[in-house]
Structures are given as C-alpha cells and as structure tokens.
Amino acid sequence: xxxxxxxxxxxxxxxxxxxxxxxxxxxxxxxxxxxxxxxxxxxxxxxxxxxxxxxxxxxxxxxxxxxxxxxxxxxxxxxxxxxxxxxxxxxxxxxxxxxxxxxxxxxxxxxxxxxxxxxxxxxxxxxxxxxxxxxxxxxxxxxxxxxxxxxxxxxxxxxxxxxxxxxxxxxxxxxxxxxxxxxxxxxxxxxxxxxxxxxxxxxxxxxxxxxxxxxxxxxxxxxxxxxxxxxxxxxxxxxxxxxxxxxxxxxxxxxxxxxxxxxxxxxxxxxxxxxxxxxxxxxxxxxxxxxxxxxxxxxxxxxxxxxxxxxxxxxxxxxxxxxxxxxxxxxxxxxxxxxxxxxxxxxxxxxxxxxxxxxxxxxxxxxxxxxxxxxxxxxxxxxxxxxxxxxxxxxxxxxxxxxxxxxxxxxxxxxxxxxxxxxxxxxxxxxxxx
Amino acid sequence: xxxxxxxxxxxxxxxxxxxxxxxxxxxxxxxxxxxxxxxxxxxxxxxxxxxxxxxxxxxxxxxxxxxxxxxxxxxxxxxxxxxxxxxxxxxxxxxxxxxxxxxxxxxxxxxxxxxxxxxxxxxxxxxxxxxxxxxxxxxxxxxxxxxxxxxxxxxxxxxxxxxxxxxxxxxxxxxxxxxxxxxxxxxxxxxxxxxxxxxxxxxxxxxxxxxxxxxxxxxxxxxxxxxxxxxxxxxxxxxxxxxxxxxxxx
Ligand SMILES: Nc1ncnc2c1ncn2[C@@H]1O[C@H](COP(=O)(O)OP(=O)(O)O)[C@@H](O)[C@H]1O
Ligand SMILES: [Mg+2]
Numbered sequence: 001x002x003x004x005x006x007x008x009x010x011x012x013x014x015x016x017x018x019x020x021x022x023x024x025x026x027x028x029x030x031x032x033x034x035x036x037x038x039x040x041x042x043x044x045x046x047x048x049x050x051x052x053x054x055x056x057x058x059x060x061x062x063x064x065x066x067x068x069x070x071x072x073x074x075x076x077x078x079x080x081x082x083x084x085x086x087x088x089x090x091x092x093x094x095x096x097x098x099x100x101x102x103x104x105x106x107x108x109x110x111x112x113x114x115x116x117x118x119x120x121x122x123x124x125x126x127x128x129x130x131x132x133x134x135x136x137x138x139x140x141x142x143x144x145x146x147x148x149x150x151x152x153x154x155x156x157x158x159x160x161x162x163x164x165x166x167x168x169x170x171x172x173x174x175x176x177x178x179x180x181x182x183x184x185x186x187x188x189x190x191x192x193x194x195x196x197x198x199x200x201x202x203x204x205x206x207x208x209x210x211x212x213x214x215x216x217x218x219x220x221x222x223x224x225x226x227x228x229x230x231x232x233x234x235x236x237x238x239x240x241x242x243x244x245x246x247x248x249x250x251x252x253x254x255x256x257x258x259x260x261x262x263x264x265x266x267x268x269x270x271x272x273x274x275x276x277x278x279x280x281x282x283x284x285x286x287x288x289x290x291x292x293x294x295x296x297x298x299x300x301x302x303x304x305x306x307x308x309x310x311x312x313x314x315x316x317x318x319x320x321x322x323x324x325x326x327x328x329x330x331x332x333x334x335x336x337x338x339x340x341x342x343x344x345x346x347x348x349x350x351x352x353x354x355x356x357x358x359x360x361x362x363x364x365x366x367x368x369x370x371x372x373x374x375x376x377x378x379x380x381x382x383x384x385x386x387x388x389x390x391x392x393x394x395x396x397x398x399x400x401x402x403x404x405x406x407x408x409x410x411x412x413x414x415x416x417x418x419x420x421x422x423x424x425x426x427x428x429x430x431x432x433x434x
Numbered sequence: 435x436x437x438x439x440x441x442x443x444x445x446x447x448x449x450x451x452x453x454x455x456x457x458x459x460x461x462x463x464x465x466x467x468x469x470x471x472x473x474x475x476x477x478x479x480x481x482x483x484x485x486x487x488x489x490x491x492x493x494x495x496x497x498x499x500x501x502x503x504x505x506x507x508x509x510x511x512x513x514x515x516x517x518x519x520x521x522x523x524x525x526x527x528x529x530x531x532x533x534x535x536x537x538x539x540x541x542x543x544x545x546x547x548x549x550x551x552x553x554x555x556x557x558x559x560x561x562x563x564x565x566x567x568x569x570x571x572x573x574x575x576x577x578x579x580x581x582x583x584x585x586x587x588x589x590x591x592x593x594x595x596x597x598x599x600x601x602x603x604x605x606x607x608x609x610x611x612x613x614x615x616x617x618x619x620x621x622x623x624x625x626x627x628x629x630x631x632x633x634x635x636x637x638x639x640x641x642x643x644x645x646x647x648x649x650x651x652x653x654x655x656x657x658x659x660x661x662x663x664x665x666x667x668x669x670x671x672x673x674x675x676x677x678x679x680x681x682x683x684x
Pocket of ligand 1: 447448452470471472473474475476477478479488
C-alpha cells in the first residue's frame with residue numbers, strides 16, 4: 001500500500017523528488033543525515049489521507065495527489081515580479097523578510113534595520129551549524145517532508161527585554177508555477193519581549209504552486225507577542241503551513257490566522273502552554289469560495305496549571321467550498337485551574353457550501369473550566385431585508401453582514417493598523433464575490 | 435399629485451389571504467393614519483410596500499410616483515424614496531450605526547446616479563440630526579440597534595428617515611413601547627420632516643400618537659381591508675367607541 005502511494009501521479013518514484021533536489025538543499029553533513037531520515041519518514045507515510053485521524057477531512061492524496069518538484073531559484077525577472085507583490089502586501093512600518101520561491105531575498109528585505117534589534121540568520125546560514133533546526137517532535141508526514149526539503153527560511157533571535165519598535169513581516173512570494181517551495185523558520189523570543197510577527201503568503205503571477213512551510217516559535221516568560229499568518233494565495237495553489245509554539249510563564253500570546261485563497265490549504269498550529277499564568281488568544285478566519293478547501297487545525301496543549309486559552313474561529317463558505325476547523329484542547333493531569341474555551345461559527349453562503357467542525361477536549365485534570373461551542377448557518381434573512389430596505393443591494397448587504405461576522409475574530413487583533421490591514425484583505429475577498 | 439396608489443391589493447402569506455382587496459391613495463404632502471386592531475393587516479401592507487420577501491401578491495397593484503412598485507427590488511424602492519420605519523427594528527451586531535448609515539446613504543445615492551456624500555458633510559449632517567433627536571454620539575459607534583432601548587430603536591429609525599430624505603415615510607407602530615417623552619421626541623422628529631413634497635403614513639393602534647402627528651386622512655383597517663376613511667375626527671371617534679363596530683362591518 002505505502003509503496004504504491006509512494007509513487008507520484010505519473011509513476012515517478014517519490015524519492016526522485018528528494019534526489020533531484022538534494023544538491024540544492026543547504027546544510028552540513030549532519031544536516032544531510034537528518035534530511036535523509038526525514039525523507040524516509042515521509043516516504044514511509046506518504047501524503048496524509050482520510051484514514052489518518054488528524055487528516056480525516058483533508059485528504060491530501062485525494063485533494064493534491066502529488067508533491068511537485070522544487071521550484072528553481074528565482075532569477076532576476078522573478079525577483080522583479082516578487083518586488084511588486086511585496087510592495088502590494090507590505091504592512092506599513094513593518095520590517096520585511098522576504099522569501100521568494102523558498103529562497104531568502106536579501107535585496108527585498110530590511111535586514112539592516114532588523115539586525116539592529118534582532119539576531120538574524122537565514123535558515124541556509126544557520127544549517128551550517130545547527131541540524132536541530134530541522135527537528136520537531138511531530139510525526140506528521142508533511143512536517144517530515146518539510147524537514148527533508150526546506151531550502152531556506154528565517155532564524156530570528158529576539159533577546160530578553162527587547163521591545164520591538166516595528167513589527168516583523170515575513171513575506172512568502174510564489175513566482176514559479178507548478179513547482180513547490182519548502183520553507184522553515186524559527187523565532188526564539190527571550191524573556192520580557194514585546195513583538196509582533198506577521199507571515200504573509202502571496203503569489204506574484206504564479207499558478208498551481210505548492211507551499212509547505214513550518215515555523216517554530218518559543219516565547220520566554222513575561223513576553224507579549226502577536227503572531228499573525230495571512231494566507232492570501234493564488235486560487236489554484238496548495239498551502240500547508242505548520243506552526244509550533246511553546247509558551248513560557250506569564251505570557252500573552254495572540255495568534256491570528258486567515259485564509260483567503262488557495263485551492264487547498266491547511267494551517268495547523270500546535271501550541272503548548274508550558275509556563276504558568278499565561279494567556280493564549282488563538283483566532284482565525286477562513287474565507288472560501290468556488291471549490292476551495294481550507295482547513296484550520298489548532299491543538300492547544302495546557303501542560304501546566306493556571307493558564308487561559310481562548311479560540312474564536314469564523315468560516316465564511318461560498319459556492320462549493322469546504323471549510324474544516326479542528327480544535328483540540330488538551331489539559332494535562334497537572335494543569336489544574338486551566339480555563340480553555342473555543343467558539344467556532346460557520347456562515348454558509350450557498351446550499352452546496354460545506355463546513356466540518358471537530359472540537360475535542362482531552363481533559364486529564366479535574367479542577368478546570370473548559371468548553372466549546374459551534375454553530376453553522378446562513379445569513380439572517382431579516383437582517384438582509386432590513387439592509388436592503390435601506391438601499392443596499394443584495395451583495396453589499398451580504399458583505400456588510402459577512403464583515404461583521406468575521407469581525408468577531410478579527411477584532412481580537414489588538415493593533416489598529418494591523419487590524420485594518422487584515423480587514424483590507426477580507427474586503428478584497430468580498431469584492432471578488434461581487 | 436398621487437405618490438402612492440394601492441389598488442385592490444390582495445396578499446397571501448403561507449397560503450392564507452391576509453389582505454383582501456385593499457385600496458388607498460396617498461398624495462404628496464399628506465399625512466395619513468392607518469388605524470386598526472391587531473392582526474388587521476397593517477404591518478403586512480407596510481411590508482409589501484417595502485418589498486419584504488414571503489408575501490404573495492395575488493391581485494391588484496401598487497404604484498409609486500406612477501411606477502409599478504411591485505416590480506422593484508427592495509433596495510430600488512428605497513433609492514426611489516420609499517422608507518419604512520419598522521415596528522420591530524432588527525439588531526445588527528458588528529455593523530456600527532455610523533458605518534451602516536454611510537453605506538446605506540451612499541448606496542441610495544449611487545442608485546440614483548448621484549455622487550457619494552463626502553465624509554465631513556455626512557458627519558456634520560448625522561451630528562445635527564442625531565442631536566435634534568437626542569441620540570448620543572456614542573450610540574452611533576455601537577452596532578445597529580444593539581443594546582438600544584425600544585425608544586432608542588425608534589429614534590434610530592427617525593434618524594435614518596431624516597438622513598435618507600425619502601418622499602414616502604411609513605411609520606409602523608412608532609409609538610409602541612415608548613413613554614410619553616420618547617414619543618414626543620420621535621414625533622417632533624417626524625413633524626420636522628413633513629414637507630409639501632413628502633407624505634407620511636402613520637400606522638398605529640392607538641389614537642395617542644395622532645395627538646402629536648396630526649393626520650389629514652384617517653383610514654380604519656379591519657380584517658385586511660380599509661373599511662372607512664375620513665378626517666382626523668375619525669380617530670377620536672374610534673377612541674370613544676372602539677373598533678368593534680368596524681369589525682362587524684368587515
Ligand atoms: N409571516 C406570517 N405568517 C403567517 N401569518 C402572518 C404572517 N405575518 C402576518 N400574519 C398574519 O396576518 C394577519 C395580519 O398581521 P399583521 O399585518 O401583522 O397585522 P397588524 O400589523 O395589523 O397587527 C394576522 O392574522 C397575522 O397572524
Ligand atoms: Mg403590526
């Protein structure tokens with residue numbers, strides 16, 4: 001079985017994918033060994049499919065079929081196109097780190113300004129020394145594939161006490177059609193830091209590309225961090241992004257994810273509360289149309305007592321699109337006084353739109369307050385009529401109500417400018433519906 | 435000139451006929467009152483004029499400025515000058531009143547081929563009108579009608595009326611749930627909008643409101659029909675003798 005599926009669609013052995021890429025994959029001999037092992041894991045497992053519980057609703061074998069070969073390094077023309085996309089998607093005042101087709105683009109990035117405040121290396125540079133960058137505790141095949149194939153990424157070291165004067169925006173730009181980019185980044189945040197990290201995924205003319213990204217974040221005690229990921233990919237793209245976060249004590253950590261494109265996307269977050277007294281706010285929005293499939297999977301692991309987690313997720317699903325939300329809250333035996341809640345709502349804009357929702361509470365402690373709620377439904381006709389009776393055409397009335405609906409998640413973003421940026425992306429999605 | 439002409443209107447809801455051939459004409463500048471017991475079809479008439487879905491017009495017609503109103507989408511009717519102040523205004527969480535007002539006004543202007551109102555002009559106008567209606571500014575920053583009292587909701591309807599400047603205003607039970615002070619503020623707001631070009635149709639169960647908004651013509655509705663029309667003295671007559679006589683007539 002595994003042998004059969006370890007072939008790609010045209011019968012080419014999967015290992016060709018690795019063999020053909022290996023010459024371009026950076027790293028010391030120790031890194032090469034880690035990559036080979038990771039690739040073997042991936043080969044053994046193959047792409048996740050519906051019989052793997054975590055991937056039940058997002059069967060990559062059915063939805064994606066094959067992993068495309070590595071995108072070529074961007075040439076001058078590609079970088080020029082990427083520059084346009086960076087300009088269009090840059091957040092005002094943010095320090096940009098740009099990855100084009102999986103390769104760090106120094107000329108499009110604000111390395112100098114950033115390096116004044118933050119330790120910075122590319123993954124390529126860091127892998128000369130540290131093979132640990134490719135390791136995670138995960139047994140997920142897409143993450144193993146990421147470890148095997150990652151060409152580049154950013155490695156940030158934010159020292160204790162740093163109050164970042166500007167947000168950091170990592171912009172992933174795809175310029176190469178029908179090719180795959182694999183990126184992996186690491187953000188190590190010290191004690192008492194204030195930081196905002198945004199990741200933006202966009203296309204610059206590329207079609208039918210694939211992204212497999214992983215980001216590993218550690219947050220020191222007493223820090224206040226926002227981590228925002230905006231997946232605004234081309235309509236026929238595939239984007240699988242994995243986020244690992246370990247949070248120290250007395251931290252405020254604010255996650256926001258939004259998907260507004262891609263034929264197939266999966267944002268999976270694995271967030272561990274490893275220090276007491278911390279507050280996690282993990283929120284997201286899926287805006288899906290046509291036949292798009294968007295999956296947000298969040299695993300929140302309360303490993304210690306006295307932490308609070310809140311999840312607000314909103315999906316807006318039009319046409320024949322399919323949204324998946326899987327939210328798991330784990331409360332370990334020691335994690336008394338945990339307060340964990342998640343609330344997810346899906347708005348179905350067509351009869352054929354589909355929403356799957358899988359909340360799971362795994363509670364091993366007895367003195368906790370945990371809960372989840374879920375709703376799915378259409379727009380309220382009486383509200384629509386009220387707006388129309390005041391002169392709004394159908395689509396505009398819908399747009400206003402949709403904005404209000406996703407606003408319940410977007411308003412969790414504290415920074416005004418950032419919130420406006422996110423609302424702008426949602427508005428562009430709404431305009432595409434008009 | 436006739437603004438609204440309702441001719442022999444028959445309306446069904448869920449297979450049941452509610453309006454059984456209703457006729458009335460409202461001319462520019464007139465104030466009409468429609469009175470009648472609960473369930474006589476007053477709200478149904480107002481909803482059909484505004485274009486609410488779920489009503490089947492089986493016979494008759496409605497002309498607005500000579501045009502067939504029933505052919506128009508609700509938003510077209512609004513842009514042409516039809517305004518219904520709802521008996522039960524809905525709450526719209528997450529859409530601030532200010533954003534709603536601006537979006538609606540500009541949608542109507544766009545439909546009429548007019549330019550968008552500039553933000554400062556718009557803000558100035560909203561401020562003026564809301565002040566005259568005793569609507570605090572912070573209410574405008576909240577979701578539409580969210581957490582508003584009954585009186586505030588009704589005043590918010592009058593605020594919209596003042597901003598959109600419709601030529602036909604239908605007020606459905608504006609007085610329900612209002613104490614006398616709130617009623618006076620709302621009624622003053624309505625009276626301030628009265629003009630020779632604009633007509634008002636005031637739907638009410640009680641005569642009380644008509645002390646504040648004085649009608650030119652009073653219609654008595656019963657069981658889906660207008661059973662009597664007359665001058666403002668008809669309202670007083672009703673107050674004295676009740677609706678029972680008309681229910682028998684219907
Ligand atoms: N959506 C509806 N479904 C079924 N019956 C309705 C509906 N709306 C109104 N009716 C009925 O139509 C009649 C008239 O109601 P309505 O127009 O609300 O009267 P009024 O406003 O005069 O009190 C009542 O008998 C009411 O029960
Ligand atoms: Mg009524």
